[in-house]
Amino acid sequence: MGKFWRKFFRSTVVVCLIIIFGVNYRFEMIKSIDKFKKQSDENYYYMDKNISAVNELLNILKTSGTTYYEKNVRVGNNNLDFKYLPKDDIYIFTDDADRMVAGINRISSDWSMKKELDMSEIVAASYKNVSKVMPDIAHIYYVSGKGFINIFPQIPRDKYSSVRDIYKLDFVKKELSTKSQKRETGSFWSGIYKDPLGDDPIITTGAPIYDGSTLKGIITLGLKSNFFVKKKDSSLIMEFFLVDDKGNALSTKNIENKEVSKFYDSLPKKIYEKRYKLSDMEPCDIEKIGKYYIYYEQCNSAPWKVYYVTDILKLNSEIIRSNMVFIALWFISLIFLYGVSTRKAVVKDSQQTIEKLQVMLRKSDKEVEKDFLTGAYNRKGFTKIANLELDRMKRYDIDACIIMMDIDHFKKFNDTYGHACGDFVLRSFVRVVTKNIRLSDIVGRWGGEEFLVLLPETDYKGALLAAEKIRKTVESEIFYYHNQSLNITVTIGVSKLNVGKSLEKAVEEADEAMYMGKENGRNRVVGYQDIVSKNIKLKK
Known part of the structure; x- marks a missing residue:
């Protein structure tokens, strides 16, 4: 050459x-x-x-x-x-x-x-x-x-x-x-x-x-x-x-x-x-x-x-x-390639090394995703606050209620518009629920698109009314995502919580009631006590 x-x-x-x-x-x-x-x-x-x-x-x-x-x-x-x-x-x-x-x-x-x-x-x-x-x-x-x-x-x-x-x-x-x-x-x-x-x-x-x-x-x-x-x-x-x-x-x-x-x-x-x-x-x-x-x-x-x-x-x-490794390698490559430009094999090998290094850096920089979308309590936080409330209930011998909510057909939002739309739906749903409950009520994300609300000092009838208010408000609200209107509905199960019943048992009953609502067409409120009183058997 x-x-x-x-x-x-x-x-x-x-x-x-x-x-x-x-x-x-x-x-x-x-x-x-x-x-x-x-x-x-x-x-x-x-x-x-x-x-x-x-x-x-x-x-x-x-x-x-x-x-x-x-x-x-x-x-x-x-x-x-x-x-x-x-x-x-x-x-x-x-x-x-x-x-x-x-x-x-x-x-x-x-x-x-x-x-x-x-x-x-x-x-x-x-x-x-x-x-x-x-x-x-x-x-x-x-x-x-x-x-x-x-x-x-x-x-x-x-x-x-x-x-x-x-x-x-x-x-x-x-x-x-x-x-x-x-x-x-x-x-x-x-x-x-x-x-x-x-x-x-x-x-x-x-x-x-x-x-x-x-x-x-x-x-x-x-x-x-x-x-x-x-x-x-x-x-x-x-x-x-x-x-x-x-x-x-x-x-x-x-x-x-x-x-x-x-x-x-x-x-x-x-x-x-x-x-x-x-x-x-x-x-x-x-x-x-x-x-x-x-x-x-x-x-x-x-x-x-x-x-x-x-x-x-x-x-x-x-x-x-x-990028310390990349920068060091870049300087070494620059000096090395400048001095031995006639050796094509070395040049090609160095470029491949740089490419592999960039892939490795991208993998090492990948961070674990954290759930901070909705602002609602996660399961651990909800349980901690709920147990404080349970202690107060035992002290004053008062009752409360649990409602479990599941966004209907949530998967279609992810499938149709992408996961960013699903995140938007979750955030918007929690915002609407929070505006339509009392300061004393506690909202928690139980998993996926399932949410819990603890209603302190609320009887069973009052909890059904509160759940129906949430259901109607969510159904009537129109959510806009990138100029696309979205209609969201929710199925809700209601269960009583008292001093003789554990939080886990009340959540299980609310989940069974919610499952009955989903079996019967979704977008409805079902109370566990109504299921028991009517001797309805669940398919679940």
Whole structure:
């Protein structure tokens, strides 16, 4: 081979290697962006599931307090030994249960106050169990309208004077004043604020407790900053922002500095200069601003916006980390091929090695899929929350019901429009069900397209009505997927759950009733007790 051809061949090989490197870099950059989006999604669904769990825990505490007033007529008989602390100007009682009761004014001895103290004692018995289920709860307290607070866990001695500041918080003043005018039973979320009992930025959720139509106080759960941030597999997330409706932000930086600041003041300068773009973003949208990528989500269970931020430097680091073998091989190949361009066999062998390496890298980067589509509880989460509810049922001797739902002909959505459509149907179905049940009802994905709902303090007739409402709403709703209208129907089985029956048995009965509904044409509600009373034999 002549000198010209050797030079031409050598140059061609170098150009090909550069093109391979460029194509591979572009492919890996897309993968890194997609991985950042996936990590953000996982963080968001982790947070959203935690929010749903907190809503259920709050409802258990609220229901316990309300049930006390509905089922107990005796005067409270507690004999708490309150001590007055002149320096802090509060009355205080502590016990061995790792909690304390603090009085802002003198604790009166009238019948109403004794009964309320007794109620708060009963609710406090659940505090430790609740904190075990959700360890990122900073404080649980019952704030009485009459001037005392039942706090769990105990606070340090140097924070006793801060107890008075609880009554100065905006959301406490608002809830105690507005809800006393008119009975409202819904829960509420505070904005981001600095915890007077711990100085960290926190967010609080709470609900009112009534005696009949009289507001007695509010029960609250204060959530630590770490509650909102997933602790693993977030290597590409540079910054996290949870923004409330007043523009205050809880971010990684705020958590470290223990600050509460405005969202736009916390942004990197390049993003701050083009912040107008953020208001145009849609949920699940990703935007590139300067050298940053921003992923946006709108919370379903609370009035917050969530932003995840990364930069190109982190993405490039991820590319280098996951492609060290390829990059090393690329440089070796470049030097080797440049020096021995006359040996065609070596060139061909190197190219084959690169191709095999890329296949191996693609296989090693394949991640196990995680089910975070619907936002409903998985089987483990549903069982954990349901068992808490069962414990409460045993304590107050009350019944509940289970309904099992199966989306009719679900397979046709996957077969006709693809699995992305099936995912859309599952998400849309859970959204409709959640909007048409009570806050106290618990939704769980049992498997595939089967879902369970636990209806606390609901009799059999009421459960049938609730199931029929869900069935009719799903049937009448039109779901649009890529401009294609979809009609969804659901078959539902209903079963009673009481203190003498296990959760597994109730689920089995609801499943049998649902199977009967599917055998008889689908899109209907069937109660297990009706099957038993009519002596109907299942084919299953």
